[in-house]
Amino acid sequence: MAFPGANWLPSATHRRPALAMAAKPKVLFLLFEGLAATVLESQVLATVRMLQAKSVAQFEVWAFACLDALMQSSRSRLGAAEQLAQAPVLLYRAVRPLSRLAYAINVLLFAWRLFPRRRDFTHIHARTDYSAAVAGPVASLFGIELIWDCRGDSVAEVEERFAGRRGWFGLLVQLRLHELRGYTRMAGRWCSRALFVTEELRDQYRELVGDKPVEIVPCAAHEELFFFDPDLRAASRRRLGYAADETVYVYSGSLTEYQGFGDTVGFFAAAHDKDPRSRLLVLTPALAAAQHELAHLPQGSFQAHACALGEVNAYLNAADVGFLLRPPLRTNRVASPTKFAEYGLTGLAVVTSEAVPYAMRVATAVGNLVTVENGCPRLPSLDRPAVARRFAERLGRSNFTENYRRIYAPHSDNRRHP
Incomplete structure (x- = not known):
């Protein structure tokens, strides 16, 4: 028919x-x-x-x-x-x-x-x-x-x-x-x-x-909404209670299955075992579901918040690394995740993989890709304002x-x- x-x-x-x-x-x-x-x-x-x-x-x-x-x-x-x-x-x-x-x-x-x-x-x-x-x-x-x-x-x-x-x-x-x-x-x-x-x-x-x-x-980000500001970073970390020597990983977005939130939590748990100064910051409208998934992590190692678009930049400035770990699905093979652009315009290092070819290409070219050795993330030494500037030139709206x-x-x- x-x-x-x-x-x-x-x-x-x-x-x-x-x-x-x-x-x-x-x-x-x-x-x-x-x-x-x-x-x-x-x-x-x-x-x-x-x-x-x-x-x-x-x-x-x-x-x-x-x-x-x-x-x-x-x-x-x-x-x-x-x-x-x-x-x-x-x-x-x-x-x-x-x-x-x-x-x-x-x-x-x-x-x-x-x-x-x-x-x-x-x-x-x-x-x-x-x-x-x-x-x-x-x-x-x-x-x-x-x-x-x-x-x-x-x-x-x-x-x-x-x-x-x-x-x-x-x-x-x-x-x-x-x-x-x-x-x-x-x-x-x-x-x-x-x-x-x-x-x-x-x-x-x-x-x-x-x-x-x-x-x-x-999926680009708006330069007036997403940018790196060292003063904003310092103020946001104080507000969230992060110490200077703590490495903050951030996950921003929904908990839709293809986004791999469970894998992200598992990766962070392994990273925290190797470095107890690691912290996970989750930004999502699905707070109850996120809290359920995070419950097995060590107490004090994570926070979860729901926030409006205009508030996301402050949280991302407080972080050091953005999570974009997705399973190798057809959905992700053609994707351009919004969160990736937002991470980049705030100068974050990014944990991603070949499951999202677009993100992998750009992060490799810009130099903010986090490598993983034996399950342990190796953070690149970044000039964060320069990373934010290069991303604005590529993925600024x-x-x-x-x-x-x-x-x-x-x-x-x-x-x-x-």
């Missing part, structure tokens, strides 16, 4: 002529993950603010929440989101995306919301495969350019999470994977242009996008302004930049 939405409207390559472009593009930034994810603050809202400040485009952010709890938490963040983005942020309810019927309903909901505003936007910037699949037929119908912002291998993430499941649950997983592959194919088919976070991800989906314009924009300017350019002016 054909996947819903694949053939019920003209192909993206045969859409009606796009609307006349204004001097500055007007972009609808589309999310189907609500406003609850902390990564949205840095990778969406702060980016929107920066791109508007640099006159790249004008934005509205439309966030669809597919669960009641997510809708409630997103509503509580709406004011702060608008303040951070310095752009309108609209929140809508959608259907939980767990079936083909739900997909079709969400297409209709988006079309209904967009119809009265269809002439207000020149581009739809759809974050994730699912958002692009939902927006695709609507963008084609209304003559709006669609940008597929591909964040990773969504199929691999589900497949690896539920690997080895059998019986009826295993069958449901296979059905879900088939559905996700359909969304990815549709995103590639409907989009006018595409953004990828790594070369590996671009190469994986090269056949889907063909010769359409593409840009590689890794403002370095990618022109990539966005090209991706939002009028169709006739756009060129492919692989």
Whole structure:
């Protein structure tokens, strides 16, 4: 049976002529993950603010929440989101995306919301495969350019999470994977242009996008939010109670399985056995789960905190080494972790591996990679301000302004930049 939405409207390559472009593009930034994810603050809202400040485009952010709890938490963040983005942020309810019927309903909901505003936007910037699949037929119908912002291998993430499941649950997983592959194919088919976070991800989906314009924009960090400051470091270490001779390892992010938090805790435990002056600082919204995982570590060797985006820099300045230890999964092979850029812009040494090729390449080139010998980390001697500066030159968000300017350019002016 054909996947819903694949053939019920003209192909993206045969859409009606796009609307006349204004001097500055007007972009609808589309999310189907609500406003609850902390990564949205840095990778969406702060980016929107920066791109508007640099006159790249004008934005509205439309966030669809597919669960009641997510809708409630997103509503509580709406004011702060608008303040951070310095752009309108609209929140809508959608259907939980767990079936083909739900997909079709969400297409209709988006079309209904967009119809009265269809002439207000020149581009739809759809974050994730699912958002692009939902927006695709609507963008084609209304003559709006669609940008597929591909964040990773969504199929691999589900497949690896539920690997080895059998019986009826295993069958449901296979059905879900088939559905996700359909969304990815549709995103590639409907989009006018595409953004990828790594070369590996671009190469994986090269056949889907063909010769359409593409840009590689890794998960970068904002220079005004992440930087090294020795005075801030000293004040933060005093506040957290760290002595001058203690080495502080930091883990920042969620506890999603592919991020390898359990392996990170195990690595730290071994490092602490060899050097009792080692300390672990965990920054995560999942505090209860983190505390459970950390409970077997020696008392006083760890701290865990939940913090807002604007507070993360102070914690990272207090640390010495950032943890980016992930299992060798397909999900990680194409990843560009946000935390890696944040670690780098604050001048941290980084523990990582070939499981994340992008991070390994950059850390090796910059010189802040921590080597491991017999299970013992060997910290490099770093000029921390210099490391922070080199990372700002590579992974500071403002370095990618022109990539966005090209991706939002009028169709006739756009060129492919692989």
